[in-house]
Amino acid sequence: MxxxxxxxxxxxxxxxxxxxxxxxxxxxxxxxxxxxxxxxxxxxxxxxxxTKEQLVVAYLVRRDERWRGRLAAHVARQRDPRERIPAVFDWLQEWFGETGFRGCAWLNAYGELGATSTLVAEQVRAHKEAFRGYLASLVDAAGLPAVLTGPLFLLAEGAMVTAGVTGGARPAAEAREAARALVAAAGADGISRWSPTP
Amino acid sequence: MxxxxxxxxxxxxxxxxxxxxxxxxxxxxxxxxxxxxxxxxxxxxxxxxxTKEQLVVAYLVRRDERWRGRLAAHVARQRDPRERIPAVFDWLQEWFGETGFRGCAWLNAYGELGATSTLVAEQVRAHKEAFRGYLASLVDAAGLPAVLTGPLFLLAEGAMVTAGVTGGARPAAEAREAARALVAAAGADGISRWSPTP
DNA sequence: AGCGATGGAGAACGAGCGTTCTCCATTCGG
DNA sequence: CCGAATGGAGAACGCTCGTTCTCCATCGCT
The missing domain is CATH 1.10.10.60 (Homeodomain-like)
Structure with missing residues (x-):
């Protein structure tokens, strides 16, 4: 060759x-x-x-850029900032349904190597932090209270991990409906119902 | 010896x-x-x-019994069925704060061996299924609509995985508040707001 | 007491894998 | 053209680890 x-x-x-x-x-x-x-x-x-470890890190870095890029591109198609939050879960649902879907690459890598390789563990944390930050920006742009970010993030993570273990796309739909309900509760008046624990 | x-x-x-x-x-x-x-x-x-694989499975089985036993014992201290759902997240918070907490043992095992060992993968699915069933029984006992089970499960899974990766107990508190909001929304009148997607 | 079975301590085996080394063909600058 | 460098193909090394084997002490039983 x-x-x-x-x-x-x-x-x-x-x-x-x-x-x-x-x-x-x-x-x-x-x-x-x-x-x-x-x-x-x-x-x-x-x-x-x-080293193999460096190849693993490079794989995670490139996949992170592409993954967040695809997500953001899908979400940006919604004009209404309020609709962008459910759109995140719509995209998750599409992703879960792709052939070859095997769960969240970063959580998988963390499970395999998080205890052994600090470089991999850092990369996973950086990816999750970036995803959380992206959700925070959507929450902010929709004029919703910032405390919504954490729950939405947890729903997304739960959906990813559950879809990975059970292999169906249903968790995304459940998470989306829950997210809608949380947004509705917070957007109506519910902020006081919710007070973040100090 | x-x-x-x-x-x-x-x-x-x-x-x-x-x-x-x-x-x-x-x-x-x-x-x-x-x-x-x-x-x-x-x-x-x-x-x-x-084989080592059988030892791993036995470890997961015994831990499953103990883990669900501890959870159920904690939750059962609440008399009001409505309060039992947040109590799940209280217990998660305690668990996350224990010294030596390293995330969900089953998700960790799945990340390491789920792709290699079908026995381990089955055990993980069985554990998650049992946990989900337990949540469903709490939802039912509280007189809440069954569609709540999925979202509550996702919040709990998201909290476990996030606490495992980032190493703090905060996800449990976020999940608990989100769970309260979902229960309130569903319990008030909101069931119609929620309709599960067909 | 003697014997067969159990089990302890640890060596040994065999496979897999990350990493490096050997050998050789090709290429490019002078 | 020639020699040094690059890179391809794959063997080789060294280590880890799951699993098995050897050797021997101990113990229950008749």
């Missing part, structure tokens, strides 16, 4: 990593299999990513 | 397994370390549990 541009080789490596790591788990995929799937030699792989 | 009653040996093995598996992850703990921590010989361990 002829040599290959470095950027393209990186892309190939990350494509193979994403496909295999997500589908079968990180520990279940060896560097040798990654070599075969990427078409790169082990030498090349190791000069791009000196 | 003198021989030991079989039931006691089983207990010792499961004690060691639970402590080490939960604290450090299943794959990170080898049978050799389990031997040291349990005080049993490798031979004995293997005649009690012919």
């Amino acid at each position: 002829p040599p290959m541009d470095t950027a393209l080789a990186r892309e190939r490596a990350l494509d193979a990593a994403e496909e295999l790591f997500y589908a079968r788990g990180i520990q279940a995929v060896g560097m040798d299999e990654l070599r075969g799937a990427s078409g790169l030699s082990l030498k090349r792989l190791y000069q791009l990513f000196p | 003198p021989p030991m009653d079989t039931a006691l040996a089983r207990e010792r093995a499961l004690d060691a397994a639970e402590e080490l598996f939960y604290a450090r992850g299943i794959q990170a703990v080898g049978m050799d370390e389990l031997r040291g921590a349990s005080g049993l010989s490798l031979k004995r361990l293997y005649q009690l549990f012919p």
Whole structure:
């Protein structure tokens, strides 16, 4: 096989990593299999990513950018800021229904490596923090009280983890209806009903 | 070391397994370390549990019984059926605050082994199903609409997974307040607002 | 007392895997 | 053209770990 541009080789490596790591788990995929799937030699792989851990982190980083990008693109199609919050759960539902869906890649990675690799654990926390921040921006833009962010985030996380374990898209619908109810309760007058615990 | 009653040996093995598996992850703990921590010989361990996988399943089963027992005992202290639902989240908050809390043992096990071991995956699903069924019984006893069960379950799952990743007890409080709001909305009149999607 | 079974301590085996090394073909600058 | 560097293919290394095996002490039973 002829040599290959470095950027393209990186892309190939990350494509193979994403496909295999997500589908079968990180520990279940060896560097040798990654070599075969990427078409790169082990030498090349190791000069791009000196350790498997760094390849895992790079996989999570790239997937994070794409995942949040897809979510934001879907949500932005709603003009009404109030409708953007349920749209998050609509997108989750679509995602859960995709063939090959195997739960949240970051929670899976955390379960496998969070106790072993601080780099991976940090990456997972960063991703979840970014997602939470995005929800907070939607809540704010809709003129809703900021205390809604936490519950909405928990509903989304619960839906992701449940869909991952049971393998259906139903949790997204349940979460969306619950989110609607919370938004309605908070948007009507309910802020006082809700006081955040000090 | 003198021989030991079989039931006691089983207990010792499961004690060691639970402590080490939960604290450090299943794959990170080898049978050799389990031997040291349990005080049993490798031979004995293997005649009690012919494979590591079976030991993992037994660990999850015993923990499931204890975990749901502790939860139910805490919740049962509330006389008012309506108060029993928030009490679930109170108990979660206590649990999250315990020293050594490392997230939900079943979700952790699923992340590590769900893709590899169908026995473990089944055990995790059984545990989650049992927990969901328990919530359903609380919802029913409180005279609330059954559609509340799903959202409450998702809030609890989201709280567990978030507390596991970020390591604080705050998600439990957020989930409890959200649960209160959902119960209030459903209990007042809001059932129609909510209609489950067909 | 003698014997067969149980079990303890730990060595040994075999597989998997992350990482490195060897060997060789190709390429590119002078 | 030539020599140094790049990179491909894959063997090799070293370690971990699940599982099994060896050797020997102990104990119950007749």
